[in-house]
Amino acid sequence: MPRLRDETKLARRQLFVDAARRCAARRGFQVTTVDDVCAEAGLSKGAFYAHFGSKQELLSALIDDDTAELREVIDTLDRGRLGPTECLRRLAHVMLRDGADPGRVQVRIDIWTAALAEPAIREQVAAAVGERRRLLRGWIEEGVASGELSTVPANALASVLLALNDGLMLHHALDASGFRWANVRIALDAILDGISE
Amino acid sequence: MPRLRDETKLARRQLFVDAARRCAARRGFQVTTVDDVCAEAGLSKGAFYAHFGSKQELLSALIDDDTAELREVIDTLDRGRLGPTECLRRLAHVMLRDGADPGRVQVRIDIWTAALAEPAIREQVAAAVGERRRLLRGWIEEGVASGELSTVPANALASVLLALNDGLMLHHALDASGFRWANVRIALDAILDGISE
DNA sequence: CTACAAGAATACCACACAGTCTCTTTGCAT
DNA sequence: ATGCAAAGAGACTGTGTGGTATTCTTGTAG
Numbered sequence: 524m525p526r527l528r529d530e531t532k533l534a535r536r537q538l539f540v541d542a543a544r545r546c547a548a549r550r551g552f553q554v555t556t557v558d559d560v561c562a563e564a565g566l567s568k569g570a571f572y573a574h575f576g577s578k579q580e581l582l583s584a585l586i587d588d589d590t591a592e593l594r595e596v597i598d599t600l601d602r603g604r605l606g607p608t609e610c611l612r613r614l615a616h617v618m619l620r621d622g623a624d625p626g627r628v629q630v631r632i633d634i635w636t637a638a639l640a641e642p643a644i645r646e647q648v649a650a651a652v653g654e655r656r657r658l659l660r661g662w663i664e665e666g667v668a669s670g671e672l673s674t675v676p677a678n679a680l681a682s683v684l685l686a687l688n689d690g691l692m693l694h695h696a697l698d699a700s701g702f703r704w705a706n707v708r709i710a711l712d713a714i715l716d717g718i719s720e
Numbered sequence: 721m722p723r724l725r726d727e728t729k730l731a732r733r734q735l736f737v738d739a740a741r742r743c744a745a746r747r748g749f750q751v752t753t754v755d756d757v758c759a760e761a762g763l764s765k766g767a768f769y770a771h772f773g774s775k776q777e778l779l780s781a782l783i784d785d786d787t788a789e790l791r792e793v794i795d796t797l798d799r800g801r802l803g804p805t806e807c808l809r810r811l812a813h814v815m816l817r818d819g820a821d822p823g824r825v826q827v828r829i830d831i832w833t834a835a836l837a838e839p840a841i842r843e844q845v846a847a848a849v850g851e852r853r854r855l856l857r858g859w860i861e862e863g864v865a866s867g868e869l870s871t872v873p874a875n876a877l878a879s880v881l882l883a884l885n886d887g888l889m890l891h892h893a894l895d896a897s898g899f900r901w902a903n904v905r906i907a908l909d910a911i912l913d914g915i916s917e
Numbered sequence: 918c919t920a921c922a923a924g925a926a927t928a929c930c931a932c933a934c935a936g937t938c939t940c941t942t943t944g945c946a947t
Numbered sequence: 948a949t950g951c952a953a954a955g956a957g958a959c960t961g962t963g964t965g966g967t968a969t970t971c972t973t974g975t976a977g
Binding site: 725753754755765766769774775 | 963964965966967974975
Binding site for chain 2: 550551553554628629632633635636638639640645648649652653656673675676678679680682683685686687688689690691693694696697698700701702703706707709710711713714716717718
């Protein structure tokens with residue numbers, strides 16, 4: 524039964540995902556049309572609907588793509604033999620760097636919007652956030668145990684830090700002029716120092 | 721020249737704004753149609769376009785409405801004779817309370833989306849955020865001067881706190897189950913304590 | 918009370934866009 | 948090589964929606 528080899532099929536699919544990412548980064552996913560994505564990918568609508576059942580399925584794939592990227596960063600940090608505080612600090616800096624990319628923020632906001640509207644998307648996003656939170660919590664607990672951090676509710680602090688990241692990203696996108704990243708970094712470090720012993 | 725008295729005209733307009741708010745809180749502004757808003761307001765499309773030039777103009781009015789509400793809270797805090805740290809803490813708690821209202825968050829996300837797409841909206845939002853930031857900065861500077869707070873870049877810290885607020889709001893909306901507000905409050909207080917002397 | 922312009926109701930339009938249908942091309946198993 | 952099903956191209960469609968044009972109603976000045 525002649526069909527595409529699985530790897531080429533996946534590669535085709537990824538072509539659409541990448542195209543969607545570029546389009547969404549430019550003007551947002553919601554206002555991007557399926558035709559836009561096809562044009563960007565250099566393929567046709569027929570091809571698109573051979574790989575995705577709907578536009579939302581594409582968004583879902585886009586979210587997975589986005590999630591995988593950050594997971595990789597966190598895993599790398601986790602495997603390095605750095606202390607928990609140092610992991611936190613480095614993650615914060617990576618996130619700040621990412622947050623300065625307007626395209627990425629645009630995509631994220633679209634994801635949030637879709638998540639509020641569609642329960643399936645919300646669960647997907649919540650799962651990704653939960654994964655990150657558990658990892659951060661692990662670091663924090665380790666830090667508290669070793670005495671590097673003062674006693675704080677680890678899970679809540681992890682939530683707060685993740686929320687802070689998205690908030691900073693967002694505010695930077697809304698008003699870049701009011702943002703001096705260097706100063707924000709200092710403020711952040713002050714906060715991290717504040718909870719360090 | 722017989723036309724409506726100015727106050728009744730404004731009241732009519734506000735009718736649409738309120739209706740829009742309710743609709744947007746339910747399902748988001750973007751997916752809310754002008755017809756939805758009219759139905760909710762109990763008025764007709766003809767009436768709508770007598771008051772607003774476009775759907776976006778309605779959004780703009782909605783943003784003003786939203787902004788005014790928080791401004792009032794901040795002004796009240798500002799006029800009370802509390803210390804700067806206490807102001808910060810109370811504002812944080814008010815914001816946390818507001819953040820637990822899903823409808824409000826839904827509206828905010830829509831505002832952010834529109835802000836990224838439309839420069840006019842972005843400026844409007846940036847102005848509102850800038851106003852809040854200046855006020856917070858004032859409090860922080862006061863706190864630093866009086867020795868209540870450790871030495872931090874006031875403007876950056878204000879940015880961070882505002883960003884944190886929106887981030888928490890967002891994350892709570894995305895995954896309420898992972899959120900124990902009480903714990904978040906403790907974590908927040910720990911952070912505020914950390915930067916207090 | 919009356920005239921009349923502003924405000925409101927409703928039918929209407931243009932069009933953008935997600936998704937489908939049909940026909941053609943392609944690439945793999947044999 | 949070759950046959951054949953899957954994959955791709957592109958025209959088409961139906962619907963939902965922002966905005967308008969027309970008609971009807973209402974409030975107010977004189």
